[in-house]
Amino acid sequence: MSQVIGTVLSALGRLGMIGAIMAAFGVGLAGTIYLSLRSPEVEVPDIVSKDRFDGEATLRDSGLNVRIRASRYKADAKPGTILDQSPRAGEVVKVGQTIAVVLSREPKEGEAPAGRDEDADDAANAESSRGGSSDTNKNDNQNRNQRSKNVNRNTVNKNANKNTANQNAGNRNANTNRIANRNANVANRNNNQNTNNRNAVRNIANVNRRAPTPATTPANPAGNRP
Structure with missing residues (x-):
């Protein structure tokens, strides 16, 4: 009997631990969603043509994060210069959002500098990353x-x-x-x-019934005139 009681208590203890973990997870998830909805918004600063470190500092001051999306060679830009950013400058985003940037780099052997077509491709990719x-x-x-x-x-x-x-x-x-x-x-x-x-x-x-019947003249057997 004591073994059965011990088994039941052990099972109840495990269920209680699982319930507590699920409750804590639910509270944390609800808190995260609440904070994300309540988080303030900020306007994205313009960091194009800035040095990488200056651009990162500008974004951090605005409460934004940075991610290097790509790098390419451009003849008129120093290596480490920010060539493009997404979202664009002036857009309003949530604090803590990540801004993707494209940096300039040293040319590879035999590599030609990027032209306007590649700039257009980067702009199109930036538009696509923002959702269209x-x-x-x-x-x-x-x-x-x-x-x-x-x-x-x-x-x-x-x-x-x-x-x-x-x-x-x-x-x-x-x-x-x-x-x-x-x-x-x-x-x-x-x-x-x-x-x-x-x-x-x-x-x-009715007319036929009412019509009188004509009188019958008696016969004159002797043939005498009256």
Whole structure:
């Protein structure tokens, strides 16, 4: 009996520990979410063309982190110069967000300096890392507006079809009523005609019954004149 009680108490103790761990995890997760939602926002400073260390210091002063996303050779930039940043300067982000930067570096053997095409690619990549460009947002908005217009057109067409169906049903009912009225009128005329015929037959029979029977002249067997 004591062994059973000990086993039960041990199991309850383990369940209690698991429950406490889950509760602590839930509280920590809720606190993290709350702090992330309540964290202040800050405007991203412009660190392009700055030295790497100066740019990192500027970001730290604003409460932001930095991450080196890529590096490339550019002839008119000193090695370690920030060539691009994402998010862009002037955007509003949460405090503690990481800013990705592209640094200039020493050229490799036989490497040509980066041109405008690579700058455009970096800008496109930066836009993509922020979740899409403004053109994409415009296209999404246009698609949503077009879908809304299509839904409205379909609704109008459905209502028009319903109205047409109701009109057709009303016309059919009206035609049915007119036909029924005609049939009723014909039946009434036939009934009236039959009634008139019966009345005429009765009148003739009554006249025949009322007509007097002519008197019979007695025979004159002798042939004498009166």
